[in-house]
Amino acid sequence: MTDPIRPQPGIMDIALYEGGAAHVAGISDAIKLSSNENPFGPSDRAKEAFQRAVHKLHRYPNTDHAALRQAIGDVHGLDPERIICGVGSDEIIHFLCQAYAGPRDEVLFTEHGFLMYRISAMAAGATPVSVPERERTTDVDALLAACTRRTKLVFIANPNNPTGTMIGPAEVERLAAGLPKQAILVLDGAYAEYVEGFDGGADLVNRRSNVFMTRTFSKIYGLGGLRIGWGYGPRSIIDVLNRIRGPFNLSTAQLDAAEAAVRDRDHVDRCRAENTRLRAWLAEALAERGVPSDTSTANFILARFVDESEAAACNEYLQSQGLIVRRVAGYGLPHCLRITIGDEASCRRVAHAIGQFKGQK
Numbered sequence: 163m164t165d166p167i168r169p170q171p172g173i174m175d176i177a178l179y180e181g182g183a184a185h186v187a188g189i190s191d192a193i194k195l196s197s198n199e200n201p202f203g204p205s206d207r208a209k210e211a212f213q214r215a216v217h218k219l220h221r222y223p224n225t226d227h228a229a230l231r232q233a234i235g236d237v238h239g240l241d242p243e244r245i246i247c248g249v250g251s252d253e254i255i256h257f258l259c260q261a262y263a264g265p266r267d268e269v270l271f272t273e274h275g276f277l278m279y280r281i282s283a284m285a286a287g288a289t290p291v292s293v294p295e296r297e298r299t300t301d302v303d304a305l306l307a308a309c310t311r312r313t314k315l316v317f318i319a320n321p322n323n324p325t326g327t328m329i330g331p332a333e334v335e336r337l338a339a340g341l342p343k344q345a346i347l348v349l350d351g352a353y354a355e356y357v358e359g360f361d362g363g364a365d366l367v368n369r370r371s372n373v374f375m376t377r378t379f380s381k382i383y384g385l386g387g388l389r390i391g392w393g394y395g396p397r398s399i400i401d402v403l404n405r406i407r408g409p410f411n412l413s414t415a416q417l418d419a420a421e422a423a424v425r426d427r428d429h430v431d432r433c434r435a436e437n438t439r440l441r442a443w444l445a446e447a448l449a450e451r452g453v454p455s456d457t458s459t460a461n462f463i464l465a466r467f468v469d470e471s472e473a474a475a476c477n478e479y480l481q482s483q484g485l486i487v488r489r490v491a492g493y494g495l496p497h498c499l500r501i502t503i504g505d506e507a508s509c510r511r512v513a514h515a516i517g518q519f520k521g522q523k
């Protein structure tokens with residue numbers, strides 16, 4: 163007998179998202195380089211704001227997030243009325259799919275794109291469509307060619323995770339201009355702060371009615387554990403998303419910490435500079451040890467190995483040395499390992515261990 167209690171079609175086809183591993187059995191002080199976290203953690207001001215929030219825990223949070231939207235608007239030069247805040251940018255991605263895509267609609271993303279696009283599309287009952295990249299880089303022509311009458315959302319992460327590559331503003335604009343009229347281009351700017359002077363696509367959002375940008379506090383702001391993200395888009399889209407957003411989706415502690423974090427520009431600048439310096443060092447150190455990577459614009463490197471078995475063996479070896487990196491077979495890159503840029507000591511340890519692994523063979 164079939165169970166009469168059944169979820170909506172498609173939901174049981176969703177493969178569960180697996181986060182980066184955090185522990186190695188038998189090793190107590192492993193270094194976690196598997197989730198693109200900021201090794202320097204959040205701004206002290208964000209931590210202080212979080213601690214102060216403890217005195218307000220009996221009060222419901224504010225529902226319109228006005229103070230946080232104003233802070234984001236001030237810092238980035240954006241209209242706070244066109245900002246929406248969510249439980250990580252994951253929630254914003256989820257809102258977009260829920261609001262704009264349903265059964266028979268198509269949601270496009272790139273071959274090695276972020277897994278949440280597929281998961282959120284399927285949760286909404288829509289059809290996920292993976293589009294080939296060129297040399298591990300977003301291919302605008304391929305995306306345009308994949309569009310149909312049913313295309314509702316096109317997600318690209320720029321810079322992309324896990325490849326670390328990005329495309330320039332002219333290419334992004336060509337994509338936006340070429341989409342069918344009913345489709346929204348979503349620019350996921352989770353790593354935008356790592357690119358000096360990059361606005362994540364905000365200017366394009368200002369100039370077009372079919373472009374939306376998502377951002378997060380999980381990466382350069384070092385607040386992944388707190389779960390805060392935001393989106394910036396045309397007023398009409400923000401209005402739609404606010405109707406499905408839970409009024410109390412963000413807690414007082416989240417709102418206060420994020421507001422303090424976004425206003426601490428020195429912390430962001432220091433983290434970006436250190437990431438840029440260590441990323442260049444690590445990429446070169448790995449190349450010298452026979453492990454190439456594409457030029458990364460984010461806070462990780464996608465290290466390429468000869469084949470899947472070498473990548474798996476290197477992953478095992480790194481684990482035995484207390485170093486946790488990310489296998490990315492689930493992203494269609496079985497011969498690669500994604501390595502987050504840690505602090506200087508971690509970068510040196512990972513380069514040394516990969517050198518030893520390569521030397522052993």
Ligand SMILES: *Cc1c(COP(=O)(O)O)cnc(C)c1O
Pocket residue numbers: 198249250251252253276319322323350352377378379380381386389390391
């Ligand atoms: C890490 C990451 C995010 C951030 O997700 P949050 O829910 O804000 O933590 C979004 N997009 C991409 C591509 C990422 O790698």
